[in-house]
Amino acid sequence: MITISYIVENLGVTPRALHYYAEIGLLKPISKGKNKTYEYNEEDIHKLQKIVALKELGFTLNEIKIILNKKDLNLVNLLEDYKLILEKKRNILTKILESNNEEDYLLKFLKEISDLKKEMKNRIEGF
Known part of the structure; x- marks a missing residue:
């Protein structure tokens, strides 16, 4: 069994983050140990590494x-x-930095970033 203290020391994830991941169902511990601390197995650690x-x-x-x-x-x-x-x-950020008209580029940047977020969300859901 792997404890929270091991994870904190070796993966840099805080106890609060681990508790939150458990709350939202992202990473559930296999059990609560004797001291009411969460315990994890190797599979959980691999999943946590992906999360990080x-x-x-x-x-x-x-x-x-x-x-x-x-x-x-x-x-x-x-x-x-x-x-x-x-x-x-x-590329968008480079254009903004090279632009003389930062305000126009900023508005274009915000729209393109919004489009990129939608594209990524669609790709994630499509996988």
């Missing part, structure tokens, strides 16, 4: 939940799609 990685990439917890609940998920394809979206964001 996807969070670092900017996915919301709801998106992560959808991703992880997909039985036929191809994480590599999802990450390739996400890479393309990040490249689009980078």
Whole structure:
């Protein structure tokens, strides 16, 4: 059994985050130990590593939940799609930084980012 203290020390996830993940059904502990602390198994740790990685990439917890609940998920394809979206964001930001008319570009940027979020959501749900 793996305890919260091990996770905090080795994965950098706070106890509060683990409790919240349990609350929303993202990562449920296998049991509560003798001291009423959550305990996890190796499979949970692998899932938690995916959660941490996807969070670092900017996915919301709801998106992560959808991703992880997909039985036929191809994480590599999802990450390739996400890479393309990040490249689009980078190109938009580069144009803004190089633009003389920042206000127009900012409005365009906000619309394009909104479109990219919709695109990513559709891709996540489609996986």
